[in-house]
Amino acid sequence: MELNLVKYCKTEHLVDAIEKGRIFIGTFDRYRQIENEALRDTEEGCATPAILNEQGDMLISENDNDTLLAYSSIKITNEWKINLPKGMPLLLDQPSFNTFIYCVSNDHQPSIEKAKRLGYDTFFKITDPVQFGRALMSSLSQQYNSQFGMKCYFGLVNYVPRKIQVVNRQSKNRPIQSFSVKDFFTKHERFREDREFRYVIFEYSNSGHTEYNSFKVYGKLIENIEISKYLSRTTK
Known part of the structure; x- marks a missing residue:
């Protein structure tokens, strides 16, 4: 170019x-x-990080509009799961x-x-x-x-x-x-x-x-x- x-x-x-x-x-x-x-x-x-486990499952993620990339339950690092309403913001530090x-x-x-x-x-x-x-x-x-x-x-x-x-x-x-x-x-x-x-x-x-x-x-x-x-x- x-x-x-x-x-x-x-x-x-x-x-x-x-x-x-x-x-x-x-x-x-x-x-x-x-x-x-x-x-x-x-x-x-x-970029804002998305965290994966060894199986490649996405644990948490976020985009600039403060809406979830995935609307199902989200697994966190201690293997607990949390359910969030569709569109609820989940913020991460860069x-x-x-x-x-x-x-x-x-x-x-x-x-x-x-x-x-x-x-x-x-x-x-x-x-x-x-x-x-x-x-x-x-x-x-x-x-x-x-x-x-x-x-x-x-x-x-x-x-x-x-x-x-x-x-x-x-x-x-x-x-x-x-x-x-x-x-x-x-x-x-x-x-x-x-x-x-x-x-x-x-x-x-x-x-x-x-x-x-x-x-x-x-x-x-x-x-x-x-x-x-x-x-x-x-x-x-």
């Missing part, structure tokens, strides 16, 4: 990015709580994980009107998506002096009716992480109009590169002239 990646932003941030390579990279925590209603997604990050995310739009017809819908007034273009991602990762790694390095994933967002992640808590083959990378590229279909392309940057927490750190920040302002090499103005 041909990409035309643009970042909607405010004019002063466009100047900082183009001339200095200075940009702000948010985290999932930020986008779960951001005041901008057009950008806030309380489900951002990991896995607690916070990492860096940089969101842009794959928009072949960017406009100031679209920028204003998001609370901005302009936009710039990413001319080399791969090198830009490497520059982001390198800049964050230097700032945090990452002992075991970082990893950057990037790609288009997949929009779905609901976000469910299956977790088998008793399986010996269960992955160390309670998430898969694709969870970070999945959003509810109500955001489909954004045509989002995103960069997700993890910091490894061990030498085997099997676990990641969870940051306690809402974002980081980074400045690296290398970043500016892969950006260009698209508006006057």
Whole structure:
């Protein structure tokens, strides 16, 4: 698929990015709580888990509309069963994980009107998506002096009716992480109009590169002239 990646932003941030390579990279925590209603997604990050037993029976589940996915009796982990009326909400906390995310739009017809819908007034273009991602990762790694390095994933967002992640808590083959990378590229279909392309940057927490750190920040302002090499103005 041909990409035309643009970042909607405010004019002063466009100047900082183009001339200095200075940009702000948010985290999932930020986008779960951001005041901008057009950008806030309380489900951002990991999908809501559905818990299975060893036989593959679903124990509990939930979707964004607070209605049950299954209307029959629900088995809980101690083998007790509970019966809930049809449609009664059953809420679960999402896995607690916070990492860096940089969101842009794959928009072949960017406009100031679209920028204003998001609370901005302009936009710039990413001319080399791969090198830009490497520059982001390198800049964050230097700032945090990452002992075991970082990893950057990037790609288009997949929009779905609901976000469910299956977790088998008793399986010996269960992955160390309670998430898969694709969870970070999945959003509810109500955001489909954004045509989002995103960069997700993890910091490894061990030498085997099997676990990641969870940051306690809402974002980081980074400045690296290398970043500016892969950006260009698209508006006057």
